[in-house]
Amino acid sequence: MASQQDRPRPVAWGYPQAVALVAGLFGVGLFAGLAGSGVPAPPRLPASAFLLGALFLGTGVLQRLSSGAGFVQWLGSVKVSVASTAWLAVLTLVVGLVPQDGRGWYRQVVSSWPFAFAILLLLVNLGLAIWRRSRSLSMRNLGWLAGHAGMWLVAGAMAAGSSDIVRLRIVGEKGRAVETAFLPGDEEMTAPIPLPFALILEEFVLDRYPPRLVISAHPSGKTMHTETLAEGMEGGWKGWKWKALRFIPSARPRGEGFEPDPAGKGEFAALLGFSRDDGAKAAGWLAPEVGGKPRRIVLLEGGWIAGSEAAPRLYRSTVTLAMKDGERVRGTVEVNRPFSFRGWRFYQASYDTAAGPRSRVSVIEAVRDAWLPVVWCGVGLLFAGMAYLFIAGLRPRGGA
Amino acid sequence: MAGAWAPFPALATAAMAAWFAAILLGAFPGAWRRRASTVLYIAGEAMVVACLVRLWIGLERPPFRTLGETRLWYAALLPLCGYIVEWRWGIRWLSGFCSALACVFLAVNLAHPEAHDKVLVPALRSPWFVPHVVVYLVGYSLLGAAALVSVRGLWLEMRRTPGHGGEEPAGAEPATRLAVLGFVFLTAGLLFGAVWAKEAWGHYWTWDPKETWALLTWLTYLVYIHLAWDRRLKRAGAFAYLATAYLVLLFCWFGFSLLAAGQGSVHSYSG
Numbered sequence: 001m002a003s004q005q006d007r008p009r010p011v012a013w014g015y016p017q018a019v020a021l022v023a024g025l026f027g028v029g030l031f032a033g034l035a036g037s038g039v040p041a042p043p044r045l046p047a048s049a050f051l052l053g054a055l056f057l058g059t060g061v062l063q064r065l066s067s068g069a070g071f072v073q074w075l076g077s078v079k080v081s082v083a084s085t086a087w088l089a090v091l092t093l094v095v096g097l098v099p100q101d102g103r104g105w106y107r108q109v110v111s112s113w114p115f116a117f118a119i120l121l122l123l124v125n126l127g128l129a130i131w132r133r134s135r136s137l138s139m140r141n142l143g144w145l146a147g148h149a150g151m152w153l154v155a156g157a158m159a160a161g162s163s164d165i166v167r168l169r170i171v172g173e174k175g176r177a178v179e180t181a182f183l184p185g186d187e188e189m190t191a192p193i194p195l196p197f198a199l200i201l202e203e204f205v206l207d208r209y210p211p212r213l214v215i216s217a218h219p220s221g222k223t224m225h226t227e228t229l230a231e232g233m234e235g236g237w238k239g240w241k242w243k244a245l246r247f248i249p250s251a252r253p254r255g256e257g258f259e260p261d262p263a264g265k266g267e268f269a270a271l272l273g274f275s276r277d278d279g280a281k282a283a284g285w286l287a288p289e290v291g292g293k294p295r296r297i298v299l300l301e302g303g304w305i306a307g308s309e310a311a312p313r314l315y316r317s318t319v320t321l322a323m324k325d326g327e328r329v330r331g332t333v334e335v336n337r338p339f340s341f342r343g344w345r346f347y348q349a350s351y352d353t354a355a356g357p358r359s360r361v362s363v364i365e366a367v368r369d370a371w372l373p374v375v376w377c378g379v380g381l382l383f384a385g386m387a388y389l390f391i392a393g394l395r396p397r398g399g400a
Numbered sequence: 401m402a403g404a405w406a407p408f409p410a411l412a413t414a415a416m417a418a419w420f421a422a423i424l425l426g427a428f429p430g431a432w433r434r435r436a437s438t439v440l441y442i443a444g445e446a447m448v449v450a451c452l453v454r455l456w457i458g459l460e461r462p463p464f465r466t467l468g469e470t471r472l473w474y475a476a477l478l479p480l481c482g483y484i485v486e487w488r489w490g491i492r493w494l495s496g497f498c499s500a501l502a503c504v505f506l507a508v509n510l511a512h513p514e515a516h517d518k519v520l521v522p523a524l525r526s527p528w529f530v531p532h533v534v535v536y537l538v539g540y541s542l543l544g545a546a547a548l549v550s551v552r553g554l555w556l557e558m559r560r561t562p563g564h565g566g567e568e569p570a571g572a573e574p575a576t577r578l579a580v581l582g583f584v585f586l587t588a589g590l591l592f593g594a595v596w597a598k599e600a601w602g603h604y605w606t607w608d609p610k611e612t613w614a615l616l617t618w619l620t621y622l623v624y625i626h627l628a629w630d631r632r633l634k635r636a637g638a639f640a641y642l643a644t645a646y647l648v649l650l651f652c653w654f655g656f657s658l659l660a661a662g663q664g665s666v667h668s669y670s671g
Contacts, residue, residue: 015632082623089619096612099661100433111608158605209519223515311519335522336600347602360550367602375604379591390584395578395632 018083025121026087029114033105037298039116043162045370052160058154059127076128084121091115119159126152143392153378159373168367169349172201172319174360181366195223195366198322204351204362207314211268213242213286218303229270229286229308239276240300245283248273253293257285265358270308274300281352282306289354315348316353316363316379333364344368404458405516408472411447412506418444419479419499426496430644441483441495448476448506461520464533467654468514473533475502475509477541481578485545491574497548498541523666528596532589535562539585540649543621546578547646550639557636572638576628579642583621590618613652620645 042048059076066072074080095109105112130148133141167182171189178199180192215225215237225237231247251258251269256267269287284298286308298306316334321341323329331339331346339346350363422440425433452472455463463469482498485491553575593611594604605611624641627633633641656662 078626082626082630082632085619085623085626089623091615092612092616092619095607095661096609097659097661098654100607108659212517212519215515226515226517312522313520314525315522336526336596338599338602345602347600349601365602369602372598380596382587382591386584386587387579394580394625394629397628398631 015079018079022083022087023194025117026114029117032113039111042160048160048164052156055123056127059124060131061130063131076125076132080125086123087118091118119155123156143385143388146381150378150381150385154375157371157374157378164352164370166368170199170364170366172199172362172364173199196324200320202318202320204359205316206312206357208310208311211308211310214307214309216305218305240274242272244272245273246272266354317364319349345381404455407419407454408451409510411451412510415444415447416503416506419503424495445479452476459516460518462530466514468509471505471509473537475505477537478502478544481541481545489574498545524599526596528592532592532596535585536589539582539589542582543646543649546575546582547644549575550642553639563662572635575642579621579624583625586618590614608667609656609662610663613656617652620648
């Protein structure tokens with residue numbers, strides 16, 4: 001039986017105080033923003049790992065030294081969890097409602113002081129609760145700990161590790177060794193950054209679905225009907241009938257129309273005739289952007305637009321990486337299939353859209369994320385916590 | 401690719417008729433009526449599942465790409481959740497409510513037919529595509545069932561005036577159980593999405609409008625689960641919370657793209 005001294009002291013504060021804490025921190029955050037100081041970027045490794053570790057150990061020491069004292073117990077209680085989660089929900093709602101493209105904290109919420117304080121409060125609250133619960137490692141507590149520790153790791157690693165993610169855009173050109181890259185926002189490519197390797201684009205493949213006729217509603221743009229475009233194709237929809245009078249797989253503009261491109265480097269173009277039972281008629285070329293000329297469409301009576309497209313099926317770059325130490329490695333990069341080498345992951349980002357399938361340029365994003373194992377560990381723990389919640393269900397406080 | 405969708409109008413109409421007949425039969429006592437009602441529920445479910453199978457085979461891709469395709473999945477999964485919960489926890493009226501709500505989704509698809517084709521853009525060609533969308537739709541179905549339990553509970557609560565009797569509404573436990581299960585699937589969907597995004601683009605989180613609303617939905621239910629654990633919500637409060645939370649979920653599903661902040665999402669449904 002626990003003595004009077006061992007018993008945790010009753011929690012002094014409740015929900016009203018938790019809401020007051022959140023409101024106070026929000027006010028302080030707003031004031032810090034108005035004072036003109038932006039949220040500083042977290043330090044880079046190893047200082048970032050040290051800071052995050054210190055925060056976790058600090059909450060543990062606080063929990064231990066306080067022996068369940070009223071304020072610390074309350075700070076790690078479900079009351080503060082609810083208030084801080086609700087605060088994060090409100091901030092997320094602002095992000096969801098207001099375009100994040102301007103000045104003022106509400107137009108750049110995730111880089112604002114109120115958001116930084118919300119994450120900090122969440123980490124402190126979760127940290128205290130984790131330390132408190134970890135004193136008893138029953139199956140029930142282990143399930144709870146997995147979910148909450150997973151949440152702490154994901155939120156903590158994403159916040160503390162944000163300065164450690166290296167993300168570079170490499171504009172690969174066929175057959176040329178590229179040794180510099182640019183930051184993702186540097187669209188004008190004004191500040192080249194030297195790479196620790198050279199990237200040579202061997203091949204870029206853009207595989208596409210066959211060209212399609214696309215009937216869409218005007219002005220919503222909602223696709224209503226699609227059909228594969230081919231020489232002599234005929235079809236109909238909503239009283240309209242059509243026939244492809246001409247289909248050129250590789251076309252170049254000529255006057256108001258198109259002609260076959262002898263070099264075979266053009267986009268497709270199709271001349272279609274449309275008719276309706278009541279006598280309405282329309283005709284014209286359908287083509288995507290060709291040679292810098294805009295997309296060609298035909299307007300149909302009744303609020304429909306006839307257009308065309310050849311949707312992409314696959315983007316694939318074959319690259320060779322030449323390291324400074326002489327090692328060379330060849331790999332392919334596709335959307336959903338990045339290529340990994342020496343801690344870097346290479347992602348297919350873009351290509352020369354004007355050149356289409358004949359693009360000689362492929363934009364590859366090289367990413368180095370030292371915190372990735374920590375985030376994956378957090379994700380795994382969150383899954384384990386959810387599996388436990390799925391099996392055992394929620395057991396409210398004070399229940400059997 | 402209209403062929404894959406061709407059986408939908410007839411099958412959806414037949415499924416709706418079967419479910420309405422099942423609801424009517426289930427409303428009256430009697431063992432044979434109950435058995436016939438069960439058979440009709442299963443028949444309706446089979447017809448909607450047949451639509452999905454036909455669509456998947458005909459389109460040669462998972463039918464999750466358009467809003468109408470997700471509505472069809474919801475119309476299949478929501479009654480299924482209702483039957484399972486009815487069987488597991490004995491909430492006798494739930495499958496009827498879930499089937500009625502599924503009929504609304506089928507009716508929307510009948511009223512607003514979409515174009516369906518085989519196109520699956522490179523970003524969707526991922527092993528994460530099916531699990532990500534399926535767990536989300538199961539989660540949405542469970543949370544839809546929780547909202548139905550809550551709306552009925554609120555309605556009974558309002559009808560019950562002191563001194564005048566009225567049906568005693570059940571506690572919020574069944575709705576909370578459904579919300580917890582739905583939350584588990586919502587979390588799995590969120591995590592699958594983050595893992596997929598990392599594989600596809602190198603970011604697990606980009607604050608894309610759909611991601612933002614999905615996070616808001618998740619946080620909304622996370623707050624509920626903590627309040628329920630702390631026994632802070634009385635019966636009516638719990639019902640009102642879950643009914644409101646479902647509105648947030650629906651907005652995340654259908655409404656976010658109407659906002660200025662929702663433009664340009666990579667999660668825009670095509671078709």
